[in-house]
Amino acid sequence: MKFKLSIIALSLAFVLGCDNTNIQTPKTQTVSETESTAQLIERAKAIHKRVIVLDTHNDFSNANFVEDKNYTMRLKSQVNLPKMVEGGLDVSWLIVYTGQGELTEEGYANAYANAMKKFDSIHRLTQEIAPDQIELALTSDDVRRILKSGKKVAMIGVENGYPLGTDVSRVKEFYDLGARYMSLAHNGHSQLSDSNTGDKDQKWLHNGLSDLGREVLQEMNKWGIMVDISHPSKVANMEMMKLSKAPVIASHSSSRVMNDHSRNLDDEELLMLKKNGGVVQTVAFQSYLNTDKHNIFQEKAKSIYQQTADELGLALFNRKAYSALDETGKEKMINDWGLIKEKSQPLINTLSETVQPVDVADLVDHIDYMVKLIGIEHVGISSDFDGGGGVFGWNDASETQNVTIELVKRGYSESDIEKLWGGNLLRVLDDVQRIAQEIQNANSNL
Structure with missing residues (x-):
């Protein structure tokens, strides 16, 4: 999931323009208002x-x-x-x-x-x-x-x-x-x-x-x-x-x-x-x-990954199955999972705009x-x-x-x-x- 500096900039613009009382900062250093x-x-x-x-x-x-x-x-x-x-x-x-x-x-x-x-x-x-x-x-x-x-x-x-x-x-x-x-x-x-x-x-x-x-x-x-x-x-x-x-x-x-x-x-x-x-x-x-935020996002993302996996004819990464594989099988599962994630990324980025990761x-x-x-x-x-x-x-x-x-x-x-x-x-x-x-x-x- 790419998190471009433009996204950070938007976040910072909001934070710096609002009340900062909820931000935990060391007492010796504060964010400059100017x-x-x-x-x-x-x-x-x-x-x-x-x-x-x-x-x-x-x-x-x-x-x-x-x-x-x-x-x-x-x-x-x-x-x-x-x-x-x-x-x-x-x-x-x-x-x-x-x-x-x-x-x-x-x-x-x-x-x-x-x-x-x-x-x-x-x-x-x-x-x-x-x-x-x-x-x-x-x-x-x-x-x-x-x-x-x-x-x-x-x-x-x-x-x-x-x-x-x-x-x-x-x-x-x-x-x-x-x-x-x-x-x-x-x-x-x-x-x-x-x-x-x-x-x-x-x-x-x-x-x-x-x-x-x-x-x-x-x-x-x-x-x-x-x-x-x-x-x-x-x-x-x-x-x-x-x-x-x-x-x-x-x-x-x-x-x-x-x-x-x-x-x-x-x-x-x-x-x-x-x-x-x-x-x-x-x-x-x-x-x-x-854990709660992760589970909510992953539940939404799972259907995206599954759709991509089906389109590619691949299986989703499964930790239990991975542990039972030999080195060749493990390498293939990791590579397949990397491809699934790469192809899914545009839709995952769109999801992150409505469901907080x-x-x-x-x-x-x-x-x-x-x-x-x-x-x-x-x-x-x-x-x-x-x-x-x-x-x-x-x-x-x-x-x-x-x-x-x-x-x-x-x-x-x-x-x-x-x-x-x-x-x-x-x-x-x-x-x-x-x-x-x-x-x-x-x-x-x-």
Whole structure:
């Protein structure tokens, strides 16, 4: 769904010409009454160019990391290099994702093989396909050096510790391959941790972390991998924040008070995260931001997508069916869904004029709430692009600057925006790596 600047301008013209008492803005900054809409947009664009713009969660398909089809091209994927350039997205955390399978030796072996393919794809992009355009960063200093050279930055997160199996030494292996954050579970309980999905039926495997999960967490602290609490259960999250010697992150979560979804963090978790020194990366995932609004719009949009699918002789994307497919089948379903969405876009845009979709304003509403609760130093931004993320106004990397425009409209300063877009996350990475070095030094003196 494209959210052109003309639409933002109309929205801003309305807001700036009306009573602003309902707009949540930091007390230190207010929207100027004399600044025109055009001036505000230009100021936001200038800020966007100056700060490091970092998105902590971008999924990808291995099929898009080969010689004849890759991120140097403007593919249908929400993230690729041309779209990063267009939207001013500097740093993309590419995700080594593995869906949850059986807790068996065979399951672990398949998961590990999948993770290795994902790591290989990222290394192929940065070392063989486009080393002149994007480089892998392992530290915050790397990020700044690479951006100064004029290239984009790739970083690696691991979504689901399932591929570790029962081999704790793989934590160091993943670190050596470039992983700088990891979650201990995804959708489904892993051998390491309960998942948020247990909320639905209140059935748990570990009642938090397993003993193996606690050991893995210690290894992550030791080697400098940030602990990601976005997918585990609340009990597991609280335990991880208590046990971790370093700050944690939620790589793609929003506020549960603002929208009651098990993938979001409630106030108790957020306040514990503040105490821990971590950061929550507010996610642009429609059903996590406003489930009711999302359901209403999707119900209306479903008939449009179905009509297009029927005309093309294709099937709509189905997450359950997708999970059961092999790599070839998954690639086809994703490509088919991309084509269906592309052909449906004109009618979806028309629908958005009468039925309000979840948009950038909803994303920033969550940012506002969490900034007020735990402070600007503990909040960041993520998209979950190519993994289900995207809202009206920020539906791919090319539209990234629209988030900055909304933040400026709300009265956030350049310093605030710098922290939200990357400063906070890189500060946590620095802390985690510093503490890891301290742990290693202490162990070497024993």
